[in-house]
Amino acid sequence: xxxxxxxxxxxxxxxxxxxxxxxxxxxxxxxxxxxxxxxxxxxxxxxxxxxxxxxxxxxxxxxxxxxxxxxxxxxxxxxxxxxxxxxxxxxxxxxxxxxxxxxxxxxxxxxxxxxxxxxxxxxxxxxxxxxxxxxxxxxxxxxxxxxxxxxxxxxxxxxxxxxxxxxxxxxxxxxxxxxxxxxxxxxxxxxxxxxxxxxxx
Amino acid sequence: xxxxxxxxxxxxxxxxxxxxxxxxxxxxxxxxxxxxxxxxxxxxxxxxxxxxxxxxxxxxxxxxxxxxxxxxxxxxxxxxxxxxxxxxxxxxxxxxxxxxxxxxxxxxxxxxxxxxxxxxxxxxxxxxxxxxxxxxxxxxxxxxxxxxxxxxxxxxxxxxxxxxxxxxxxxxxxxxxxxxxxxxxxxxxxxxxxxxxxxxxxxxxxxxxxxxxxxxxxxxxxxxxxxxxxxxxxxxxxxxxxxxxxxxxxxxxxxxxxxxxxxxxxxxxxxxxxxxxxxxxxxxxxxxxxxxxxxxxxxxxxxxxxxxxxxxxxxxxxxxxxxxxxxxxxxxxxxxxxxxxxxxxxxxxxxxxxxxxxxxxxxxxxxxxxxxxxxxxxxxxxxxxxxxxxxxxxxxxxxxxxxxxxxxxxxxxxxxxxxxxxxxxxxxxxxxxxxxxxxxxxxxxxxxxxxxxxxxxxxxxxxxxxxxxxxxx
Numbered sequence: 274x275x276x277x278x279x280x281x282x283x284x285x286x287x288x289x290x291x292x293x294x295x296x297x298x299x300x301x302x303x304x305x306x307x308x309x310x311x312x313x314x315x316x317x318x319x320x321x322x323x324x325x326x327x328x329x330x331x332x333x334x335x336x337x338x339x340x341x342x343x344x345x346x347x348x349x350x351x352x353x354x355x356x357x358x359x360x361x362x363x364x365x366x367x368x369x370x371x372x373x374x375x376x377x378x379x380x381x382x383x384x385x386x387x388x389x390x391x392x393x394x395x396x397x398x399x400x401x402x403x404x405x406x407x408x409x410x411x412x413x414x415x416x417x418x419x420x421x422x423x424x425x426x427x428x429x430x431x432x433x434x435x436x437x438x439x440x441x442x443x444x445x446x447x448x449x450x451x452x453x454x455x456x457x458x459x460x461x462x463x464x465x466x467x468x469x470x471x472x473x474x
Numbered sequence: 475x476x477x478x479x480x481x482x483x484x485x486x487x488x489x490x491x492x493x494x495x496x497x498x499x500x501x502x503x504x505x506x507x508x509x510x511x512x513x514x515x516x517x518x519x520x521x522x523x524x525x526x527x528x529x530x531x532x533x534x535x536x537x538x539x540x541x542x543x544x545x546x547x548x549x550x551x552x553x554x555x556x557x558x559x560x561x562x563x564x565x566x567x568x569x570x571x572x573x574x575x576x577x578x579x580x581x582x583x584x585x586x587x588x589x590x591x592x593x594x595x596x597x598x599x600x601x602x603x604x605x606x607x608x609x610x611x612x613x614x615x616x617x618x619x620x621x622x623x624x625x626x627x628x629x630x631x632x633x634x635x636x637x638x639x640x641x642x643x644x645x646x647x648x649x650x651x652x653x654x655x656x657x658x659x660x661x662x663x664x665x666x667x668x669x670x671x672x673x674x675x676x677x678x679x680x681x682x683x684x685x686x687x688x689x690x691x692x693x694x695x696x697x698x699x700x701x702x703x704x705x706x707x708x709x710x711x712x713x714x715x716x717x718x719x720x721x722x723x724x725x726x727x728x729x730x731x732x733x734x735x736x737x738x739x740x741x742x743x744x745x746x747x748x749x750x751x752x753x754x755x756x757x758x759x760x761x762x763x764x765x766x767x768x769x770x771x772x773x774x775x776x777x778x779x780x781x782x783x784x785x786x787x788x789x790x791x792x793x794x795x796x797x798x799x800x801x802x803x804x805x806x807x808x809x810x811x812x813x814x815x816x817x818x819x820x821x822x823x824x825x826x827x828x829x830x831x832x833x834x835x836x837x838x839x840x841x842x843x844x845x846x847x848x849x850x851x852x853x854x855x856x857x858x859x860x861x862x863x864x865x866x867x868x869x870x871x872x873x874x875x876x877x878x879x880x881x882x883x884x885x886x887x888x889x890x891x892x893x894x895x896x897x898x899x900x901x902x903x904x905x906x907x908x909x910x911x912x913x914x915x916x917x918x919x920x921x922x923x924x925x926x927x928x929x930x931x932x933x934x935x936x937x938x939x940x941x942x943x944x945x946x947x
Contacts, residue, residue, distance in 0.1 A: 292791055293667055293767050297905040301912070302884045306538060306552035308512035308559045310620075320912035349787075350668035350701065353767075354905060355884075356603035357510065358619035376668060379703050380603060383634075384619035438635055442494040450633040451521070453492050454625055458526075460489050461631055464500045468486070470593055471502055471530065474724045474732040 278446040279389055282371035282417045284343035286426070288404035289318070289333045294347055295354035296381060300363045302355075313359055314366030334367075338411040343370045346404050351392075352381025361385040371417050373424065373433070375400055386439045389448045393417055393433040395424065403431070419444050476742035478639045479708055480674045483614040483739075487597045489631055496633040501599045503591060503613075504531040504626045505582050506569075508538055508560040509886070510601030514623035515563045523628040525567040530630060532591055533564050534572040536581045537886045541849050541876035544574045553887065567627075580852020580878040583607035583820040587691065588854050590720025594709040594736040599626055604820050604902065606697040609706030610690035611713055612739055614674070616704055637703055638672055638748035641741075643679035646755030649944055651937040653830075654689035655822060655900070655920035657681065659761040659771050661693075662700040665751065667769035670702030673748070676741065677707050681755050687716040688826040695821045696902050699768040708740035760936060763904045763918040764807055765795030770904075772807060774923070774935045780804050798906055799915050800894065807933055810917070813895040815846045815928040816909070817873070817921055819883040822900035823851030825858050827921045832867045834925055834940045840872035841931030847874045847889065849881040873928070885910020898927035 304316040318334050325332035333339055345364065351374040352360060361384045364372070371391045382392050395403065406426050407413060416425045417433065419440055424433045435443075442448045466472045477485070489498040506514075511533070518525070525531065538553040548554040557574075564571035572578040572585055579585070583604055586592040594612035599605060603617035622632045644657060662669075675697050682690060690707045697705030714733050717723045724732040759773040770792065772778065780803045781792045796803060801810065817827070828848070840846040848868045850856040856878055859865040865875045882889040883901035890910025891897055897909055897916050904916035917933060926936035936942065 291794065292787070295767070295903075295905045297884075297903070297908050301907050302537075302886045303910070305509050306550070306556060306886065308555060309516060310513055320907045323912060324906075350671075353667060353701065354603065354698075354903060356601060356605075356617040356619055356698075358513075358601075358621060361619075376671060378668070378701065379671065380617055380619060380698075384621065387619065387621045436635070438492075438495040442496075445493070447492075447494055449621065450492060450494075450496070451621075451625055451628065454498060454629045454631050454633065455523075457489050457498055457631070458629070461500060461526075461629060464487065464489050465502070465527070465630060468500070468502050468596075469732070469735055470596055474728040474735065 276389070276446040276449055279391060279443040279448065280420055282344065282391060283414060284370065285339065285341055285412065286344040286346055286407045286415045287333050287339035287342035288346040288407050290346070290348050290404055292348040293350045293353055296352055296357050296360040297354055299352065299360040300357065305357060305359050310359065310362040310366070313363035317363040317367040343368055344415050344417065345369045345372045346400070346407065347372065347374045349375040351377050353378035356380040358384045361388050361390055365390060373400070373403065386442060387449055389443065391417060391419060391435060391443055393424070393435045395431060395433055399431045476745035478676060478741040478745050478747065479612060479706065479739060480614055480637070480639050480676065483595055483597060484636065492633055496635050498631050499634050500597060500631050501626050502530060502596045503598045505586055505598065505600035506531055506533045506623060507582050507602065508535045508556040510620050511563065511623055512556065512559045513620045514627055517621070517624045518627055525569065525627045527630045528568040531569045531627065532572070532586070533560060533569050534579050534582050534585050535560060535574060537880045537884065539574060539879040540887050541879050541881050541889055544877055550888070577853050577857065580854065581820045581823060581880055583695065584824060584851035584855065587611065587687070588720070588852055590717050590723035593717065594713060595739040599632065603698045604695050606705045607691050607695040607820055609694040609697070609704055610687055612706055612709030614704055614706060617698060637674045639676055640670070640673045640749040640751060641676045641678060641747040642751045642753065644677070644681040644753045644755055645679040646681065648681060648755045648758060651760055651922065651942040652758050653920040653922065654685060654692040656758050656761045658693040658696040659763070659768065659918065660758045661753065662696065662769050663761065663771045664753065665700055667699060667767050668701040670697065670700040673702050675700070675702040675705035676747070677705060682707050683710070686826060687712060688824045691824070692821055696768065699902060709736050760920060760923055762807055762923065762933060764799060764801060765792065766798050766904055766906050768902070768904060768918060770795055774808055777806050778803050808935060810933040811896065812844060812898045812927045812932055814891060814897040815844060815924050816882045816897055816899040816901060817847070817924050818849030818851065818881055819901035820851065821902040822921045823849060823855065825855045827900070828859055828864045831921045831925045832864050834922060835871050835929070836867050838871055838929045840928045844928060844931050846872060846928045847876055847882065849876045850878050853878045882909050884908060898924050898933060900924045
């Protein structure tokens with residue numbers, strides 16, 4: 274179960290700004306009627322895209338200027354609400370390999386990290402600047418470097434943050450912890466037998 | 475060293491530290507349902523792994539189950555495939571499944587406590603963000619993603635970073651007509667929908683001491699709506715009283731030994747918290763949401779906020795909310811016409827919720843043109859309500875009394891809003907599209923406020939509708 278070391282993510286970006294973008298918005302519940310994650314990519318932001326369309330507007334994700342973007346830019350508390358892993362799974366399948374936001378909801382952050390999707394943070398001012406830069410020049414290549422903790426967009430550069438355990442997990446190719454969890458089976462047994470509700474009161 | 479309950483439970487369940495610095499935490503009790511588990515079982519099969527401790531996982535079906543007709547096959551073939559997949563996985567691995575035929579099926583967060591599976595001092599996880607509900611018993615309970623469901627099935631552990639603990643004291647006396655739901659909506663309004671980021675919430679103070687376990691569950695349930703990873707209340711005699719005699723509770727002498735152990739399971743007097751917030755019970759009034767996240771809330775007698783009066787960071791979200799909700803800033807929310815009322819969910823679908831509001835509903839009728847549904851949180855709740863006459867009060871008033879499940883809280887079953895219907899709902903989320911229609915509108919409120927909306931056909935102050943005055947309390 275060797276995993277790739279995720280040191281950099283490079284690609285074009287798409288800004289879908291706004292705070293508190295919840296996981297129902299990322300993937301509406303009705304698309305969770307499935308027993309595998311396959312095919313969820315097409316449902317990413319489904320209703321949100323429809324809403325733009327109905328209003329005679331183009332959702333950034335559907336905007337041809339941003340076609341092929343692999344880095345999503347959003348606001349604060351991204352991924353709040355439901356714990357559904359379907360949300361990062363659908364974003365991954367829609368081609369996203371990293372997310373830049375002011376802050377992330379914790380369950381979403383953990384789910385994304387386990388899939389190898391870095392969720393990096395920028396202060397509001399830098400975030401808005403990045404979004405504006407991409408709006409003006411959608412073809413700009415963005416590089417997220419998890420070693421130097423720098424984000425580069427064209428000739429603009431800024432410092433990103435990511436908590437140390439997620440950074441380490443990603444850069445050392447241990448973002449899916451299952452192999453390491455399995456190694457501890459003796460200690461697990463011992464801690465489990467120490468719980469009265471498991472071993473008996 | 476004085477420790478909080480969170481720290482005690484965390485320490486007791488720590489298996490080790492992973493190379494990335496996270497803790498490998500034993501999850502003693504694992505709850506699963508049909509939506510977030512099938513992929514996890516699939517991953518196990520792909521990796522050639524086994525369910526390590528099948529006796530520590532319990533399953534039920536709740537999100538997709540129809541509430542009118544549970545004979546299979548379901549009319550929705552996708553939903554039918556999901557229940558069958560769960561049934562098969564449980565059978566293959568020897569996992570207890572509270573199936574629709576057992577009389578014990580229901581919303582996972584209602585079934586766990588009801589069966590006595592949820593106990594003080596446990597670590598609990600479930601692939602559902604409302605798992606914090608179980609914290610009402612002094613358990614530390616996390617909502618998780620599907621990969622973590624896989625991790626727990628395979629190892630009974632998961633990787634997690636430690637949390638800070640914020641103590642939230644609510645002291646004083648709640649006014650008549652103000653409920654646990656108003657308390658948590660108020661907490662979220664005060665601290666924000668992301669105010670809990672990085673925190674476990676420990677709820678306490680005289681209001682929580684006085685709360686029943688059901689009321690504590692209502693508050694803990696919505697911790698995630700405030701951004702907190704989990705929420706809990708220290709266990710006390712009420713906790714033990716609730717658990718006594720439940721199917722999975724310890725029996726006989728083991729019960730006495732368990733209670734003795736549970737009594738020590740509380741935050742030490744004078745332990746350090748990372749943050750403390752004090753709220754006066756008297757400052758809380760019946761609360762309703764007006765926007766598209768649970769923090770966009772006001773007291774029922776307030777006017778809808780003027781966007782320019784809000785902090786700058788909240789304005790864009792407020793504008794988006796007003797467009798979706800079709801409400802007018804500066805006007806009262808009271809009087810807004812409702813199309814649907816929904817009473818149920820893991821937040822407010824317990825027998826106590828129905829028992830509290832039924833006396834007010836008795837002898838009244840649902841307003842013409844309003845669709846009113848009650849969805850009990852479990853089959854057990856439903857059976858009790860049928861036996862003690864509560865269900866009849868709702869039916870006589872014109873409510874549809876349904877079968878158990880998540881139902882219109884998230885619209886994964888046939889119960890959905892249609893078009894831009896506005897729903898007065900006792901559930902936990904008012905996100906765009908949450909109740910099954912992309913343009914549907916949700917106003918969150920307490921069960922009594924839902925009943926007030928049902929009988930008046932509009933968002934109403936239950937204290938006025940039902941003549942509830944402080945003096946008469």
